[in-house]
Amino acid sequence: MQLSGNQAERTAPVALALHAADPITAEGVLAFLRSVPEQVTVLPEQQESEAEVLLLLAGRVTDNFLARMRCRTFTPIPCVLVANAISDAQLVRAIGHGLTGFLPRQQVTLQDVVDAVRSSRSGRTQLPDSSVDLLVEHFRRMQQNLNGGAAPGGLAEREVAVLRLLAEGMDTAEMAAHLSYSERTIKNIIHGFITRLGVRNRTHAVAHAIRADVL
Template identity: 45%
Template sequence: MPHEEKTPASISVAVRAADPVSLQGAEILLGRSQGTTLLPVDRSAHADVVLVLANEVTEETLSWMEEASVLSANPGMRIVLVADRISRPRLARAVRHGLVSVLPRKQTGFPEILQAVLMSRAGGAQMPRELLRCLVEELRTLLRDPTAPILPGGFEGREVDVLRLLAEGLDTTEIAAKLNYSERTIKNIIFAVTRRLNLRNRTHAVAYAMRVGAL
């Protein structure tokens, strides 16, 4: 599919979708719409908006958003999500990665999606009432618990503590002793990080944490 060069007035959009039919449909419609420029995959880091289409937000869906946030060369990049289900913890993590609008998939047509995309660059946001309540509750939880700060890359406080000590060359036994955890707990924390963020191993986890500014 040919891609037109971005004009000053247009909003560049990259699309990620859980199924190829949705992806192709969104790309065709965005490519034909005034005010938007569809970016190919190899230029998605320059997108003004990343449009994510999914039935349910899974860890894979979150990894798309996190990747878009980490790799973006555009400090104003925003994410518009079209999905039917997203849990409260995943919603909070998605917002950290740049999510500004959530549209219910079964009740949303392309005109509403296009409007959300166009509004997002101007600071607009759109979210169902129940999801706004979830965000408020998540914020209250974070404010009550000073040990669970919002950190870059979606890391929790104790995960950063473990990765920092790994970066200093300590092994799991030494980290457990230093943090007053069991060695099994340390291993579980490392496993959870690598699995949630789709990282290959401990070294990859430390490198990633450094890259996103968590260390």
């Protein structure tokens, strides 16, 4: 039986470019990847322009690491990142640079990494649930701004709703239940307006909203 072009691509090894923040990690991962040649082919540095997926390995994600990632992805290809953790702001930036998969380093096996790489080539995205919540909120806020959904004082409607509940003395769990959001989403909303408004804390944010006649 002859495979179609798409089927052949799905079964063929993924042409992979590998970059790691430290050489010891790189050697260990590289040894495993070379043991599964039917799934991935790691390209030498001089052939990286032919890669279908970029695999990035890091302990801690830094701004310098993301800057290097941006330089390496000037030709858009899917990127899979394995790291200890990534901040909300860094995740949004990384997705802008082509990130399609993020795997927490402590929670995955090397086969999980290979599976994520192969999924990435097929156009699928693999992110933790908490990261998905963050991105939904981020793009929803962007859409609100595009649609003119901002309240007075430069605050989105959802931010005003959270500020009203803060002014009533509710904690994160109570606000999440009242608005039918996850606690993670509430924290992201609060972090977003505190950062954007340049205020010190939740109380200062409520005071700012009152002065702006939002509350």
